[in-house]
Amino acid sequence: MNKAMRNIVLSALFVLCLSSAPSYGMNYIAEPVLVTQPAYSGMSFYVYRPYNMPAGWFVTYDGYPVTRSSAGNWVYGVQGGAGVYLASGYVVGSVVPMSVPQLVTVVQPQMTETQPVMMEPQMMVAPQATVLPSVPGWLANDNFTVVSKWGRMIDRMAVLHRPRLPLAWKGDKPEVIYGWTGKSWYQMRCREGESPAETLKRxxxxxxRMANQNNFKWNDSDTSVLASQSPVWGYLWMGRIAPINL
Known part of the structure; x- marks a missing residue:
């Protein structure tokens, strides 16, 4: 074998060795960016973008996929298939994501320092009877659930901080805000040039008065159920709000 042929064979073997060597994926992550949440005045949080996220999608520091809706609000995403994410109805800031089963992390949350994991011995626990969650009365009330058919009039729901009751309205500059008083949806029309916060204050x-007259009480468990139900109806969930952050 002449020298030229030997060099060709050695080069081919070298390339073959490289191609058969194990490869390790590298996750190039851009620098975190501070973004603001238009839905809540003054709220901001950091996001970053792993190289393998689809265009327009980012990840929060605790590992949840987020994107901006057509209205400009940041919303959490849910998995719609391999490498595909769909915008949910959960606005960032309206829920604790780990408490919503539909919201799952896509990357390991970043840790500021290494923390030891303590393994505790497993104990045998006697099986317990399954306790089914109770369905709140308002979810079986046709006067309340009619709101699920108001897609042309509303696009988001929330719970007012005080008095604590459900709200529904459409867009950042609604013409009408609806408030549930225990028996019916009360219409609050926004005056010309009036902000939603001013309408609520008015x-x-x-x-x-109407909530007290109807002996209407709304608690945290009701809020959790409505937070899950609102996106099912196709509405954004805005969480608990006060006129100051509208």
């Missing part, structure tokens, strides 16, 4: 007394 109707707080009336909302409180």
């Amino acid at each position: 109707h707080v007394y009336e909302l409180t």
Whole structure:
């Protein structure tokens, strides 16, 4: 074998060895960026973008996929298939994501320092009877659930901080805000040039009076159920709000 042929064979063997060597994926992550949440005045949080995320999708520091909706609000994403994410109805800031089963992390959350994991011995626990969650009365009330058919009039739901009751409206500059008073949806029309916060402030007394008259009480478990139900109806969930952050 002449020298030229020997060099060709050695080069081919070298390339073959490289191709058969194990490869390790590298996750190039851009620098974190501070973004603001238009849905809540003054709220901001950091996101970053792993190289393998689809265009327009980012990841929060605790590992949840987020994107901006057509209205400009940041919303959490849910998996729609291999490498595909779909915008959910959960606005960032409206829920604790780890408490919502539909929201799952896509990367390991970043840790500021290494923390030891303590393994505790497993104990045998006697099986317990399954306790089914109770369905709140308002979810079986046709006067309440009619809101699920108001897609042309509303696109988001929330719970007012005080008095605590459900709200529904459409867009950042709604014409009407609806408040549930225990028996019916009360319409609050926004005056010309009036912000949603000003409309709510103007109707707080009336909302409180009607809720008390109807002996209406709304608790945290009701909020959790509505937070899950609102996206099912196709509405954004805005969480608990006060006129100051509208």
